[in-house]
Amino acid sequence: MNTPQPGASQEAPPAKADGRRRAVKSYFDSAAVEYGQKSEKGAWAWLKNAEYEAVAAQLGSIEGLVTLDAGCGAGWYAKRLASHKPKTYVALDTLFSMVAKARAEGMDSLVADSLFLPFKPVFDVVLCAGALEFMDAPPLFFHEAARVLKPGGQVTLLAPSKNIPGKIYRWWHRRHGFEIHLFSEDDLASQAIASGLRLESARKAGIFNLAARMRKPA
Numbered sequence: 001m002n003t004p005q006p007g008a009s010q011e012a013p014p015a016k017a018d019g020r021r022r023a024v025k026s027y028f029d030s031a032a033v034e035y036g037q038k039s040e041k042g043a044w045a046w047l048k049n050a051e052y053e054a055v056a057a058q059l060g061s062i063e064g065l066v067t068l069d070a071g072c073g074a075g076w077y078a079k080r081l082a083s084h085k086p087k088t089y090v091a092l093d094t095l096f097s098m099v100a101k102a103r104a105e106g107m108d109s110l111v112a113d114s115l116f117l118p119f120k121p122v123f124d125v126v127l128c129a130g131a132l133e134f135m136d137a138p139p140l141f142f143h144e145a146a147r148v149l150k151p152g153g154q155v156t157l158l159a160p161s162k163n164i165p166g167k168i169y170r171w172w173h174r175r176h177g178f179e180i181h182l183f184s185e186d187d188l189a190s191q192a193i194a195s196g197l198r199l200e201s202a203r204k205a206g207i208f209n210l211a212a213r214m215r216k217p218a
Contacts, residue, residue: 023176023178026177027176028098047207051129051211053205054206055158055211058203062084063085064085065086067087067125067126068117068126070127070131070145071092071094072107073098075107077129079106082108091108091109096111114135117145121150123150126145129156133180133183134180142195143195151217153215155197156211157210157214158205159181159183159212161209162184166209168208169208183210192214197215
């Protein structure tokens with residue numbers, strides 16, 4: 001894989017919410033071993049595939065494009081999208097346990113923080129599917145995603161909605177010791193504007209998620 005060369009970020013992450021970050025890390029470290037397998041079974045597989053269809057519709061073709069998968073987890077999306085002939089597919093996650101699992105599944109991936117992306121503006125596409133809700137500072141991610149995009153590039157997101165199923169999903173994660181972030185379409189539009197992006201489309205994805213596409217001006 002030809003990985004884009006690192007570049008200096010213009011923003012540093014805000015002060016970390018240490019307790020929350022430790023809780024998120026603990027949860028995913030313990031889930032990493034079986035995380036990918038669970039996504040291929042029963043109702044969870046149905047949900048993941050419904051979400052994937054919505055994300056793929058917003059993503060469009062990535063053939064020949066330099067693509068970043070920010071918050072790749074165990075590589076569920078990377079495993080499917082890396083075969084779509086992108087020019088380069090860079091997958092990263094902040095947790096080594098998830099990166100190790102993705103690598104064990106044959107995916108090239110690296111450990112890096114999505115709130116402090118170590119790249120210059122070299123990407124045509126930034127994908128963040130299922131990671132935004134766990135980040136300490138989602139607004140910083142939007143700024144970083146916009147920064148590493150080429151002019152005319154797109155951000156494609158999968159994030160939990162402020163609907164009833166989304167609130168149940170948030171309650172479920174409270175049991176693990178942390179809060180997740182929920183988003184409305186208006187929230188995403190506001191984040192896009194604040195980061196110099198434009199929300200082009202948002203649609204329901206599965207039961208509790210939104211799939212959205214944003215664009216950086218050409």
